[in-house]
Amino acid sequence: MALWSEERPSEDFYRVLAPDGTLVGDPPDLDDDELRELYWTMKLTRAFEDKALRMQRSGEVSIISRCRGEEATPLGAAAALSPGDWCFPLYRQRSGLVYWGVPLDRQLANLMGAEPETIDDHLPLDDATEPPVNFSPGYVPLGANLPNTVGSALTDKLNDRDTVSLTFVGDGSTSQGDFHDALNFAGVFEVPAVFICQNNQWAISVPAHRQTASETFAEKSDAYGVPNERVDGNDIFAVYEKATEAVERARNGEGPTFVECVTYRIVEHNTADEPSVYRDEEQREYWLERDPIDRYEAYLLAEGVLTDEDIDAMEDEISEEVASAVAAARDVPESAPHRMFDNHLRGESWNESHQRAELERELDGKNPFVDWTGEGFE
Amino acid sequence: MALWSEERPSEDFYRVLAPDGTLVGDPPDLDDDELRELYWTMKLTRAFEDKALRMQRSGEVSIISRCRGEEATPLGAAAALSPGDWCFPLYRQRSGLVYWGVPLDRQLANLMGAEPETIDDHLPLDDATEPPVNFSPGYVPLGANLPNTVGSALTDKLNDRDTVSLTFVGDGSTSQGDFHDALNFAGVFEVPAVFICQNNQWAISVPAHRQTASETFAEKSDAYGVPNERVDGNDIFAVYEKATEAVERARNGEGPTFVECVTYRIVEHNTADEPSVYRDEEQREYWLERDPIDRYEAYLLAEGVLTDEDIDAMEDEISEEVASAVAAARDVPESAPHRMFDNHLRGESWNESHQRAELERELDGKNPFVDWTGEGFE
């Protein structure tokens, strides 16, 4: 059976924390609480996604893509933002969402296939739960988020606001035309945007060396006059630092930055995928040794920011937090069928109200095709 | 009234023939006949397009985009090809078509709005008139030619043929997603393709510095691992030489090349355009001094390859050739309306034959809407 060969990307990139947790550069200026929060966020994200995976296996969740082993990239990037900024995530950036408090129960209800209106009804956001950073809905069509992010950033620039817009792109998605449009517009209009390339080296079954003949993803942004950085994406400090610099540049009116974060998709693309079919799973070993949580934990333990007891306590808290999110999400009732009509156009057109009535009749066991005059059903 | 500022591109590019016609590098290895043919082609192209412009003014041609002042770029590029190669032109590469003998009368009939089937009927290609290089139909939707060229080149590669596919892209059209797709696929599959960027610095009214923040267009191909060159696009020798190198690389299995040719659109975008509305037409002076024909003529005269008498004689011949093309194109009858149905799908569907019959009835002054049974009109 054919397997893809892998080409290991150059590790000639910005790194602060070596895979064994020792410092090879200057750590960012974060206090112990902040350091612990980053750790907590990665652990919580992993626990949450593992739970969602199990719920998928048991049929409660239809599909999930985990960011396991990649948690440092979206987290370090999102943590560089400030309240009021904008973030445009895809589906593999959960640690970033978790950091800013996008409620886990709402996330899980979404994974369970609930309509957004149903989630809003049963798990409404309020002043306490509304995340301080603005998150767009997650994007599934690859690349579509990128030009929207540019538009968001351009809006702030034109209105003389110092808000920053940050978004993500997978290695595979750099091949989309939207990537080209977004980077090009960003360069021309010098918008306050930050693009994080989460290069996990696989797009489902297609390896990065089949996506592009360029040596790195980072250098792609040269083509648009957009400066770039390339960092160890499994090193929370490296990601955080370069993302922070990029965010600051944007906030200071110095335009966009593109940051390639080199990581690895150590797990399945999503729960419908089985990677051993197309790649040599022994490669995982190499990357498991570079796990972002492990190395960070080693560092925090060595520095005395955390103790083993702290970790045990955290794990208990995390279990509880996940369990309560699961309980809350399970409490969300199945979405009502008529939700499918919601939030298309304002007002109710003839067509919409007629089709709503048809659906209602059908659900009532009545024939929906007997309005012969267009005047409605009696 | 707002006018665009212009940013003159760096002239730090490959040049052989200075604007005054003196050599600043090594001329290509071409004999006198070949040198004269290049000259002839540029002159003929210019005369032909000027005639078409006049025919547009008098209503015979609906619209034309001239390559005046840019003739050296498509010509130098196309001349680098060999019989059997493939060329995918747009609408501003006429000198390349003229070089390979794409018949002027057919080109003009096309500008006069004739359907391709009508042209084939009345000015058929035969063994004598079929150009030795394969030309695709000209592309109007910007960028669409680029991925098709990659597919063409990939086909040759997969079939172990040493055919080369060459295409063009305007400065403006590099902003299309198709550009990204094509360069990316070309790099990944290392196809035998040559991309000529005809950077005439304007896309209708939009200047090149509004298309991209990269310093040059050439460097864009780095993002795809595709090597590039940047040349004086008004210097027939420079274009020819770098295009020839690129074609040879492709033919030798060394993959694609991207060549930026820096030129200037000294005239209107097309006959519906008036550039003085949006740009300072005094800039033209600078570029008129860099005209590709003038400098080449100066060189040929100085080298004794041409005399003034030769030029006079050529101009007479050119007038005649244009006149006879005009006459032949005018002899092509108006296209028959039913041509609009030709060459969609093979066979004739119910719908197509019914609509053909409707049109025929309408043209006969009969009501086309009285077939109430679908069994046809009696």
Place this chain on the structure above:
Amino acid sequence: MSDAQVTGETTERNLVETINETLAAEMRTDDTVRLLGYDIGPIGGVYRTTEGLIDEFGDERVIDTPLSENGILGTAVGMAMRGERVVPEIQFMGFFYPAFGQFMYTLVKMRERSGGAVDVPLTVRMVCGGGVKSSEYHSESTESYLVHTPGVRVVYPSGPREAKGLLAASIRHDDPVVFMEHKKLYRTHREPVPDEEYTLPLDRARVAREGEDVTVVTWGAMVREAEQAADAVDADVEILDLRTLSPLDIETVLDSVKKTGRCVVFHEARRTLGLGAELTAVVNEYAFDRLLAPVQRATGYDVHFPGNQIEGEYLPDAQRAKYAIEAVMGYEF
């Protein structure tokens, strides 16, 4: 104005002038209105619809972009998500297709997939239609691709007077709108346009002419052709100018057809899955027993838009409308 109720002064205007002045007026009253597109700045649009606007509003309100339709729509959606009332321009409908990704994924879908949390209050101006001896790509009428798509209003004025009220309403509306401008209408026709500002509803057809015998449903440049046909035919024709193609004003269509018992749909687009198909289906479904004849479709043919020598034979006109009207008038069971 709810249709013919605007009073006061009027000025003769063509469509280009009307679009230009309406854009200017909206930009004066609302700072979040920004125009985005290529060739809209110093050149003032290839049809001069944005002429002078960059002088008045500057290049942060009238923004020339790189040459990418998808980039324009994608950026515009991002701006709209942040509350700007962006008015992106698609220079020709035939060049809209590279932007179909952004159109489908964000423009028409953002509000629905965000459960109503994120609005996209933009208005895409799209130049369409044939009959001016342009090239095939510059002449298309492919509104079906838009109308089959939920989540976007499709507005199509038949002349300057309608355009003024519909464009103002579109820009002020919080739903995304595609606003179609038929290039043949740009300069060929002048009519009195009320000077005062007004909006028109974005979901109501206009009864352009009342009649008892047959309903002609049409829009855009075909409305005036329908009027000529109505003048020339021996029948009392009711003409509906749809104005908004999505959502359809089915009520007005059904009311009219139930009254007349006969219907012709008359449009420039290709026939197969042109909007005539939907209108025929709706009439069939809800007014079947009132129909005295089959609905007929006088349309373009199912071909790629032809070269300019024969576009006249492709395009529907008053004569083709007249044939269809005569056909349904002459039909006997």
Place this chain on the structure above:
Amino acid sequence: MSDAQVTGETTERNLVETINETLAAEMRTDDTVRLLGYDIGPIGGVYRTTEGLIDEFGDERVIDTPLSENGILGTAVGMAMRGERVVPEIQFMGFFYPAFGQFMYTLVKMRERSGGAVDVPLTVRMVCGGGVKSSEYHSESTESYLVHTPGVRVVYPSGPREAKGLLAASIRHDDPVVFMEHKKLYRTHREPVPDEEYTLPLDRARVAREGEDVTVVTWGAMVREAEQAADAVDADVEILDLRTLSPLDIETVLDSVKKTGRCVVFHEARRTLGLGAELTAVVNEYAFDRLLAPVQRATGYDVHFPGNQIEGEYLPDAQRAKYAIEAVMGYEF
């Protein structure tokens, strides 16, 4: 085979196996058949339709590409222009839209604008359809965008047996074809598929069941739902499996409706400008005086494909078809 005439051995097959084996068979007999797409090589397709093909034919025949639908179609068209019978895959119809530029400008138009000089003999495999609890983008049926477009055949098998003959015919045909594969059919249904090779016509509907009272026009995954409805309803139902959506086999549709006098169109796509609109219009135009009831459309609703909790209520099924059949059977003037 012209329909039911293939004899000889058969083997039970599902749709995935049939597609896989038919691709392999065509690749064995014609070296110019190459597959292009992402996730078609070592992984063998996300639905395993290309499983094993890279092992047999190598990576110059089964070509994994960068992740761009527009790049795939654009490259495939260039290959087809040079005579290769390329079979590009679009992993999900909901991700086809970024490729709409290449689709419109080159795939469907190259032959026409070259006056017949340049052919594009490719077959785009497009995975479509809902009902497997996937996400909204993975469940769309938007064939209307294809069918409104001239210059391309749209083929849509209802099961393995049809798929084998239609796919072979599509690949061998010199017109560009979009070949739609409904993912719900991939594994849910097995049926005997003839072992010998055969092709089916690319412009003829199949009479899936004969009946006298009412014609149900349908295709794809809805054919089997229609059969269940026919079994459950108190009427003699004729079922037409369209098989090719463009060009439409209007003759077969009209013959059937003229015989039965009643018609239901039954499809998964949204209603407005779904193919039901066109079929209703055609029946109205050419069989009006034979109709005993209005044509009814049992379809999806005019919304974006909903989340998977409620897709079951969106999607038409045997019950919805049955209602429509009962409605037209019960109609009285």
